[in-house]
Amino acid sequence: MFTSNTPENKKEMLAKIGVSSVSELFASLPEGLRYPVLNLPEALTEAALSRHVRELAAKNKPLLNFIGAGCEEHFIPAAVNALSSRGEFLTAYTPYQAEASQGTLQTIYEFQSCICELFDMDVCSASHYDGATALAEACAACLRINGKSTVLYSAGLHPHYKTVLKTYLKHVPGLKLEEIPLKDGVTDVHALKEKLTEQASCFAAATPNFLGQLEPMDEISSAVHGAGALLVSVVHPLSLGVLQTPGQYGADFAVAEGQSLGNAMNFGGPGLGLFTCKKEYVRQMPGRIVGVAKDKDGQRAFVLTLQAREQHIRRERAASNICSNEALCALNAVIYLTLLGPQGIKEVAQLNLERAHQLKDLLRAAGHKVEFEGPFFNEFVLRLNAPAKTAVKKLAKKGIGAGFDLGRVRKEWADLLLVCATETKTKEDLCAYVNALEGFVYGK
Amino acid sequence: MENKLSIEKSVPGRRGVRVETPKGAPQAYLPAGCLRKRAPRLPEMSELDAVRHFTNLSRKNYCLDSHFYPLGSCTMKYNPKAYDVLSVLEPFAQAHPFAPEEAVQGTLEMLYELQEMLKEITGLAAFTLQPAAGAHGELTGILTARAYFDARKDKKRTEVIVPDTAHGTNPATSHMAGYTVVNIASGPDGCVDKTALKNALSERTAVVMLTVPNTVGLFEKDIREIADMVHAAGALLYMDGANFNALIGVAKPADFGVDLMHLNLHKTFAAPHGGGGPGSGPVGAAAHVAPYLPKPLVEKKNGKFTLNGKMPKSLGKMKAFYGNAAVCVRAYCYLRQFDGTTLKNIAENAVLNANYVRVCLKDAFPAYFDAPCMHECVLTIQKDKMNGVHTTDVAKRLLDFGFYAPTIYFPLIVPEAIMIEPTETENKESLDAFILALKRIFEEAVSQPQTVHDAPHSQPVKRIDEVSAAREPNLRW
Numbered sequence: 001m002f003t004s005n006t007p008e009n010k011k012e013m014l015a016k017i018g019v020s021s022v023s024e025l026f027a028s029l030p031e032g033l034r035y036p037v038l039n040l041p042e043a044l045t046e047a048a049l050s051r052h053v054r055e056l057a058a059k060n061k062p063l064l065n066f067i068g069a070g071c072e073e074h075f076i077p078a079a080v081n082a083l084s085s086r087g088e089f090l091t092a093y094t095p096y097q098a099e100a101s102q103g104t105l106q107t108i109y110e111f112q113s114c115i116c117e118l119f120d121m122d123v124c125s126a127s128h129y130d131g132a133t134a135l136a137e138a139c140a141a142c143l144r145i146n147g148k149s150t151v152l153y154s155a156g157l158h159p160h161y162k163t164v165l166k167t168y169l170k171h172v173p174g175l176k177l178e179e180i181p182l183k184d185g186v187t188d189v190h191a192l193k194e195k196l197t198e199q200a201s202c203f204a205a206a207t208p209n210f211l212g213q214l215e216p217m218d219e220i221s222s223a224v225h226g227a228g229a230l231l232v233s234v235v236h237p238l239s240l241g242v243l244q245t246p247g248q249y250g251a252d253f254a255v256a257e258g259q260s261l262g263n264a265m266n267f268g269g270p271g272l273g274l275f276t277c278k279k280e281y282v283r284q285m286p287g288r289i290v291g292v293a294k295d296k297d298g299q300r301a302f303v304l305t306l307q308a309r310e311q312h313i314r315r316e317r318a319a320s321n322i323c324s325n326e327a328l329c330a331l332n333a334v335i336y337l338t339l340l341g342p343q344g345i346k347e348v349a350q351l352n353l354e355r356a357h358q359l360k361d362l363l364r365a366a367g368h369k370v371e372f373e374g375p376f377f378n379e380f381v382l383r384l385n386a387p388a389k390t391a392v393k394k395l396a397k398k399g400i401g402a403g404f405d406l407g408r409v410r411k412e413w414a415d416l417l418l419v420c421a422t423e424t425k426t427k428e429d430l431c432a433y434v435n436a437l438e439g440f441v442y443g444k
Numbered sequence: 445m446e447n448k449l450s451i452e453k454s455v456p457g458r459r460g461v462r463v464e465t466p467k468g469a470p471q472a473y474l475p476a477g478c479l480r481k482r483a484p485r486l487p488e489m490s491e492l493d494a495v496r497h498f499t500n501l502s503r504k505n506y507c508l509d510s511h512f513y514p515l516g517s518c519t520m521k522y523n524p525k526a527y528d529v530l531s532v533l534e535p536f537a538q539a540h541p542f543a544p545e546e547a548v549q550g551t552l553e554m555l556y557e558l559q560e561m562l563k564e565i566t567g568l569a570a571f572t573l574q575p576a577a578g579a580h581g582e583l584t585g586i587l588t589a590r591a592y593f594d595a596r597k598d599k600k601r602t603e604v605i606v607p608d609t610a611h612g613t614n615p616a617t618s619h620m621a622g623y624t625v626v627n628i629a630s631g632p633d634g635c636v637d638k639t640a641l642k643n644a645l646s647e648r649t650a651v652v653m654l655t656v657p658n659t660v661g662l663f664e665k666d667i668r669e670i671a672d673m674v675h676a677a678g679a680l681l682y683m684d685g686a687n688f689n690a691l692i693g694v695a696k697p698a699d700f701g702v703d704l705m706h707l708n709l710h711k712t713f714a715a716p717h718g719g720g721g722p723g724s725g726p727v728g729a730a731a732h733v734a735p736y737l738p739k740p741l742v743e744k745k746n747g748k749f750t751l752n753g754k755m756p757k758s759l760g761k762m763k764a765f766y767g768n769a770a771v772c773v774r775a776y777c778y779l780r781q782f783d784g785t786t787l788k789n790i791a792e793n794a795v796l797n798a799n800y801v802r803v804c805l806k807d808a809f810p811a812y813f814d815a816p817c818m819h820e821c822v823l824t825i826q827k828d829k830m831n832g833v834h835t836t837d838v839a840k841r842l843l844d845f846g847f848y849a850p851t852i853y854f855p856l857i858v859p860e861a862i863m864i865e866p867t868e869t870e871n872k873e874s875l876d877a878f879i880l881a882l883k884r885i886f887e888e889a890v891s892q893p894q895t896v897h898d899a900p901h902s903q904p905v906k907r908i909d910e911v912s913a914a915r916e917p918n919l920r921w
Binding site: 001002003004005009010012013014016017018019022023024025026027028029030033034035036037038039040041042043044045046049050052053054056057058059060061062063065067069070071073075077079081082083085086087088089090091092093094095096097098099100101102103104106107108109110112113114116117118120122123124126127129130131132133158160161163164166167168170171172173214218240241242243244245248257264265266267268269270271282288289290291292293294295296297299300301303305306307308310311312313314315316317318320321322323324325326327328329331335337338339340341342343344345346347348349350351353354357375392393396401404423 | 469530567580587665770773818854906921
């Protein structure tokens with residue numbers, strides 16, 4: 001498949017090379033190891049493949065989805081995929097030859113600009129693998145910047161982000177990773193202050209946190225900076241249409257999962273790691289960055305820049321080993337933000353707020369108990385009268401994704417259900433959800 | 445050519461997409477202290493303005509669909525259009541990573557079958573699809589090795605041996621995983637110098653990282669012996685599979701004695717490169733290291749597919765969710781279009797094309813190591829004949845002839861390196877046209893070098909002064 005050398009072509013080419021068969025070109029491979037038996041399924045034509053893969057896809061069941069927990073369903077305008085699936089973007093690679101890659105380079109520059117504006121941060125990289133790896137790389141950057149040895153993080157971080165953070169950092173010599181507990185669904189600032197010793201390099205917290213609650217970032221920021229440590233904030237990019245920005249509360253690094261900006265859920269991958277920081281830390285920022293340059297006529301052009309940080313130049317002294325990132329997902333994000341504009345992003349964020357709060361009110365009216373009283377964006381926690389696991393199972397049978405069973409994180413959270421409602425949900429959807437959850441009212 | 449930024453075309457009040465009008469102000473739900481103060485400076489454009497803006501930007505790119513893209517080490521093969529359609533099917537796109545497993549059986553089955561096919565092709569015992577890119581796969585592999593040694597309480601192994609031909613990611617990865625990098629020089633034939641390796645191996649060696657075929661485009665002919673040396677020292681052999689396009693269907697890395705390796709689904713397995721991702725970098729492991737792979741793995745139990753996170757020896761997690769599933773669909777589709785006998789056609793045609801280019805160019809741009817190559821050839825320039833024309837100039841001039849440039853100045857051990865990887869999907873006519881262009885450029889360098897020095901002449905911008913960008917970085921509007 002997909003090769004186009006005819007037997008005649010091959011003959012000519014082999015003659016030119018001066019060998020009699022293609023297998024001669026593999027003579028440097030140990031002889032006994034060449035051409036092993038491969039037990040693979042039969043080859044499919046495009047037509048048969050199309051039918052087969054559609055049947056496979058149909059084994060996924062559509063859900064009326066109220067699951068968030070780090071990956072959310074949002075509306076994606078058709079123009080996003082129509083543009084990003086153009087072969088000129090899709091089948092190009094890293095813009096090493098800048099003169100023949102100005103399209104990709106300018107879109108990355110515009111992406112960096114839009115994200116900086118949305119976050120109120122100084123600089124942004126061309127993208128990371130996902131929110132979790134961006135967080136880990138940000139904490140690693142903090143360790144390099146201040147040479148201290150303790151990374152503090154809030155218990156309110158996404159549990160998978162915590163695992164990735166530990167996996168990435170556990171081999172740093174002398175490192176201490178410490179979790180700051182929650183109180184009433186948000187970081188216990190008093191406990192944080194006690195742990196902010198001289199050795200504290202940084203504190204990482206998510207807002208909204210994994211329980212959907214907004215963290216008291218002003219208070220956290222002054223505590224962290226007062227102790228001479230750095231603040232790493234994990235944000236929800238879409239929420240920043242209305243919520244306080246990391247720039248406002250003085251985050252040194254702000255990272256995020258950017259899937260909510262124009263990218264489908266795709267079972268969680270590819271994600272889009274967003275990585276921003278204050279400009280004084282740009283040389284510790286891992287990953288590709290696009291900047292403005294001039295061509296020899298003095299015309300504006302775009303190039304990959306500050307490459308002295310990167311692995312292909314610095315090898316073992318590089319800030320990170322990252323090279324391929326999630327460029328196409330970043331392109332989706334910048335097209336999405338360009339289509340929405342400042343007013344649109346605000347309205348979509350408002351709609352998320354509105355839907356989630358409507359759902360909370362409807363559930364309360366039906367007698368449900370909402371676990372935390374603090375401010376939230378589009379996700380909140382319900383306490384049920386039975387394990388959340390049971391509710392998830394029961395609603396799945398009705399074609400509803402009930403939410404995330406928090407019992408998967410902690411045993412004592414077994415009856416807690418994390419529920420997300422985005423702008424995609426109508427009033428009817430919300431009512432259908434409340435009805436489906438009827439038998440699970442806490443106290444009944 | 446017009447090169448305005450979107451923000452420079454912005455007109456207050458224009459909208460590209462209308463959403464429902466929210467009923468209440470944010471203050472109705474949140475305390476004032478939680479709210480954003482200043483609106484972000486995002487472009488305001490109509491949908492048509494935005495469509496035209498990005499369409500016109502796309503036209504400033506060379507890409508595989510329009511141009512031969514012989515970027516060495518990147519395997520820019522054709523990305524079949526059927527997979528563009530199949531990878532975005534609604535049920536795949538709408539699958540939530542925390543959906544009840546009965547609602548995502550299609551995705552899980554696809555991932556499981558892909559794992560199984562990769563195991564068969566490489567001969568390795570287990571595969572994880574979790575890593576998001578090649579470098580991410582490397583880090584996964586090296587951390588897997590680390591978890592293996594930690595479990596054996598073998599704490600004295602602190603070094604990773606890397607040949608000087610390695611991709612920069614190999615030493616950078618080893619450093620990220622907390623290892624000291626030991627570089628070894630290659631032999632005069634471009635392959636690993638066994639004496640250098642022997643001298644570097646010790647009880648401190650954790651892993652030897654080899655790219656196979658290596659980055660000068662040659663197969664490590666002593667691979668079996670090397671594997672034995674590595675294992676005798678108690679270390680593990682890691683294979684960087686970025687160049688697996690040369691071997692697919694022709695040999696199984698497990699047979700070489702490889703313990704761990706990564707594959708690049710966006711190279712060998714026909715997923716598009718997307719201007720720099722998303723990729724996918726699955727990691728395969730031999731049975732003795734498989735328990736240390738990141739969790740979870742997809743398993744099949746009683747005819748149902750499930751994510752098994754119960755892996756007590758696992759190194760942890762490399763990414764929030766299980767892999768770049770949308771990229772995996774494409775690799776799955778690709779492999780389903782081959783069978784056990786046709787798979788080798790990929791490697792055979794890739795190797796044939798690379799050798800053809802190498803031989804046809806020997807008078808203008810000779811190969812640095814004069815031997816049959818695998819899937820790519822590494823050429824150099826004839827300094828004495830080319831009037832100060834450098835590899836960069838040749839690369840820029842190629843753009844004028846309608847070709848993207850090869851990888852240049854890599855590997856580092858080859859002076860003025862030009863690394864050409866044609867891939868199996870190019871036909872003889874496109875190779876001939878490319879060869880002719882390079883011969884012309886050679887002649888130009890001899891007779892009218894200024895034309896080459898001043899290239900490109902045909903692009904939206906002239907030669908860019910890259911240093912000007914780093915002097916006073918302008919990284920956003």
